[in-house]
Amino acid sequence: NLSTPYPATERMGLVWSHPAATQPIVLNEQAIVDNLTEDNVERMWASRTTWEDEQLYLVHDQGATEIGRPATLAIKKFQNENPALQVDRNVKYRYKSEMILLVSNSHDNIIKVVDLIKREDAIMLVYEYPVNGSLQSWLHQPMDASQQLGWPQRKFIADGVAQGLCHLHHGCNKPIVHHNISSYNILLHRNFRAVIAGFGAAQINMAGLGQPLPITDLPPGNFGYAAPEYGIAAGELTEKVDTYSFGVVLLELVTGRVANGGGADGQLAIWAQDNYNDLMANHLERFRTAVDEGISDQAKYLQEMASVFRLGVDCTVRDPQQRPSMRMARKRLCCGRGRFDGLITCY
Structure with missing residues (x-):
């Protein structure tokens, strides 16, 4: 039964342990295709490039093996705007671009493509889906008070994101800019x-690293x-745009505020920049x-x-050249475990 989800206690239960080795997932391709229904359409992550002919599906494959449990899979379906037509060059280009990028740059902190399913009218990328959902839901839409993330968990999450971005920026043959960290x-x-x-x-x-990207039509x-x-300077974008977004996530983890709130405070990054000196005064009493x-x-x-708050502020300065690289940001995360003295010198 592919449509039976995990119980809420399994999906949302707080479990604290070191990462386990990922086990191979054996898939039933036709069963997956048969279960791509409107009931399974999900917004599992936010897309910056929104295509009317792309949809995300969440499928619970009882026949797949994943550490003794049914595997939870995210299916991204690529098809023409008119689904009655066979896939065209544009569809093939989009799925190939994403598949090649992910398959050739595997990392524990980057979503994994585990299969490719081709049909005449559509092409589907199958991802391994982490069943605890998004960080956004944990920070801003917890089911109840018992689902609040503790600081060790938040720090662990921050370090995982930093490792993934370090791999994209510094560990690949050519730097990869994500453009959509949140x-x-x-x-x-x-x-x-x-x-x-x-x-x-x-x-x-x-x-290469630090060089402008050839962007012409990236959506907001x-x-x-x-x-x-x-x-203001679309022709001068570098990988430091990811550093900025990562800094906003750090500020979210510390404060629990949303990235773009209403009222006088407005954007979290701007609020943090404007209030940093005041928050750090008097032995952190205001902080x-x-x-x-x-x-x-x-x-x-x-x-x-x-x-970590200081690092978030430094990652979100307006001048991208003044932001730390993701390699440096992760180094600061790892060595910033001791006493805060107003200045991190782990360089």
């Missing part, structure tokens, strides 16, 4: 290992996460009021949370 596109496994999804707008920068990004240069109330044992982790 808490919507960070998915979580049962053990809260973070997985970056939403690669529809990703680009390989053939010119998720407001609140998109770096300011998208609107305590900015920390997410859902984080337990705040006094125990206050220094570390302040360090």
Whole structure:
């Protein structure tokens, strides 16, 4: 029965352990195709490049093997605007671009393509879907108070995202710019290992790290996460746009605020820049009021949370050249475990 979901306690239960090795998933392709119904259409991650002829489906494959449980799969279906037609060159180009990028750059913190299904009228990429949902739902739409993320889990998630972005920027033959980092596109496994999804707008920068990207028609990004240069210097975009978005996610993890809230505070990154000095004064007394109330044992982790907040502020400065690289951002995350002194010197 492919349409039977996991119980809510399994989907949302807090489990804290080290990442387990991913087991191979054996798929029943025809059963997957048969279960791509309107009932299974989901918004599993936020797309920057929205195509009317692309849909995401969530399928629970009882016949697949994944650590003794049914495998949860995300299916991205590519087809022509008129689904009665056979797939054309445009459809083939889009699925090939995403598949090649992901398959050739496998990493524990990047969503995995586990199969490709071809039919005359559609092509489907099959992804392994982390069943704990998105970071956005955990931070901003928890089912109840018991589903609040603790600080060790938040720090673990931040480090996983940093590792994934480090791999994209520094670990591939050519840098890959994601263009769509947000808490919507960070998915979580049962053990809260973070997985970056939403690669529809990703680009390989053939010119190399730090060089401008050849962008001509990239749609607007998720407001609140998109770096300011998208609107003012589109011809000078580099991988530092991902650093900016990552910084917003760090600020979300510490404060529990949404990236783009209403009212006077507006965008989280701008609020953090404007209030940073005040929040860090008087031995972090003011900073305590900015920390997410859902984080337990705040006094125990206050220094570390302040360090991560500082990193979020540094990642979201307006000048992209002043932002740290993702390699440096991750280094600061790893060494910022001690006492906060107002300045991180882990360079």
